[in-house]
Amino acid sequence: MSTPVPPPGLPELPVTFRPTRTRIVLLSTGTALLCVLTALSLMLETFTTGDRITFIGTGLLGLGVLALLSRPKVVATEDGVTVTNLTTTRRLAWAQVVRVNLRAGDPWVHLDLSDGTSLPAMGIQTGIAKQQAIADARALRALAETHGTGSSST
Known part of the structure; x- marks a missing residue:
């Protein structure tokens, strides 16, 4: 049994529509934010363990929010x-x-x-x-x- 061919001009189903460029920007920015905050927390010698956890947690939170925005x-x-x-x-x-x-x-x-x-x-x-x-x-x-x-x- 063959798969039905869509009429001309219609995409073949199933098809997913998503804002790919926006998604790339959001996820790249979130990843960069996490990397920068993690690197800063590890490089600054005056930071305590609590400070480092806070910085890395903030980076994870930022990445999470941007990942949520890239979900649609x-x-x-x-x-x-x-x-x-x-x-x-x-x-x-x-x-x-x-x-x-x-x-x-x-x-x-x-x-x-x-x-x-x-x-x-x-x-x-x-x-x-x-x-x-x-x-x-x-x-x-x-x-x-x-x-x-x-x-x-x-």
Whole structure:
């Protein structure tokens, strides 16, 4: 049995949308912060053990916060969409996604849902790579229109 081929212009499922450049910047900065604070804590001879632990702990905390900020993604599968934001993950069937919005000035995509609410999808954000975000939003919109009952708005 062969895998179904997506219509022209649609990405092959499953597909993951995430702000890759932003993720690289955040994780690199967090790692550099941890390395600098660790090196400083070990090089300064006047530091006590408590001072060293505090410096390294601060570096770990900084890396943790930046790793949390790099977490958002949107995963589209045959069954639906999984939206992972900073602290939450929500699984949606395609029929629940009415519209995919990325309007001028929006920091990320918003999904209008069949229950009348809107869900931010931070995995597609305009920060560093605006053109990539626009392309990803269009691809997600096309997937929603193909697999669900969605309509579009730009």
